[in-house]
Amino acid sequence: MTVTTGAQGTPVALPDAWLSARGLNRQAVFDLATLPADILAMLAPQADERQLILLGHGGRRLWDCVLESEIGGADPIDDYTQANLARWFAERLPGKRYRLLYPGNVPIGLQSLGRLAGWHHATPFMLGIDAHWGTWYAYRAVLLADTDFPAFSEVDRDNPCLSCAAQPCIAACPAQALGGAAFDLPACIAQRLRADSACAFACPARLACPVGPEHRYSSAQMAHSYGISLAMLREYAARTG
Numbered sequence: 001m002t003v004t005t006g007a008q009g010t011p012v013a014l015p016d017a018w019l020s021a022r023g024l025n026r027q028a029v030f031d032l033a034t035l036p037a038d039i040l041a042m043l044a045p046q047a048d049e050r051q052l053i054l055l056g057h058g059g060r061r062l063w064d065c066v067l068e069s070e071i072g073g074a075d076p077i078d079d080y081t082q083a084n085l086a087r088w089f090a091e092r093l094p095g096k097r098y099r100l101l102y103p104g105n106v107p108i109g110l111q112s113l114g115r116l117a118g119w120h121h122a123t124p125f126m127l128g129i130d131a132h133w134g135t136w137y138a139y140r141a142v143l144l145a146d147t148d149f150p151a152f153s154e155v156d157r158d159n160p161c162l163s164c165a166a167q168p169c170i171a172a173c174p175a176q177a178l179g180g181a182a183f184d185l186p187a188c189i190a191q192r193l194r195a196d197s198a199c200a201f202a203c204p205a206r207l208a209c210p211v212g213p214e215h216r217y218s219s220a221q222m223a224h225s226y227g228i229s230l231a232m233l234r235e236y237a238a239r240t241g
């Protein structure tokens, strides 16, 4: 396998410090030929696409970068991510092409990719967790590219939930959505839609988790992220009565 080279012919490998400095500090690359058939079928790769690149953020750096960029708009995180991806290819990988699948309309199983990358272990409230970041990370981009990076992902850290005897997240959920055999999504949604709900712009269960507290999002970042999902829930509730 050849190594993808940058603007001056210098090798560009993942993890890439250029991306990390801009808050896109979780990175994985897969050769398409190594992906499970069901995932590959969903991606419908084109002839020259050889690799899948998965980007995420962990902790607070991305949100700080987004604020510094003053990018604005309804979804500044997505806009910021896409602008920096375009710059990354133009400046660091000239001649290489990519096609963005996420954010976008292609149905992508982000948690399946996260599981393959070693990022995702399910919590009782169904977000992913790992021993370093806790639940304070998210998927930011999935792209197919004609790159030749050596395949890369972070070390798969163990699931901290397996050794969490106290499970404070379960008691912290005001809807008791976590105590049963499976996560009670309707109860969670109903709780979030209540007037003055503590779950409108945050998840108390997530906040109660003791893993990775130094990476916890600021209240402004949480209000932004949960505000987007709350608006979708309200819109859906209004449509379906």
Ligand code: SF4
Pocket (backbone or CB within 6 Å): 123, 124, 129, 160, 161, 162, 164, 166, 167, 168, 169, 170, 208, 209, 210, 211
């Ligand atoms: S509180 Fe414990 S069980 Fe709940 S998400 Fe955190 S580590 Fe997992």
Ligand code: SF4
Pocket (backbone or CB within 6 Å): 125, 172, 173, 174, 175, 176, 177, 187, 188, 189, 191, 192, 198, 199, 202, 203, 204, 205, 206
């Ligand atoms: S948002 Fe609220 S109801 Fe939903 S899981 Fe979190 S704490 Fe429970």
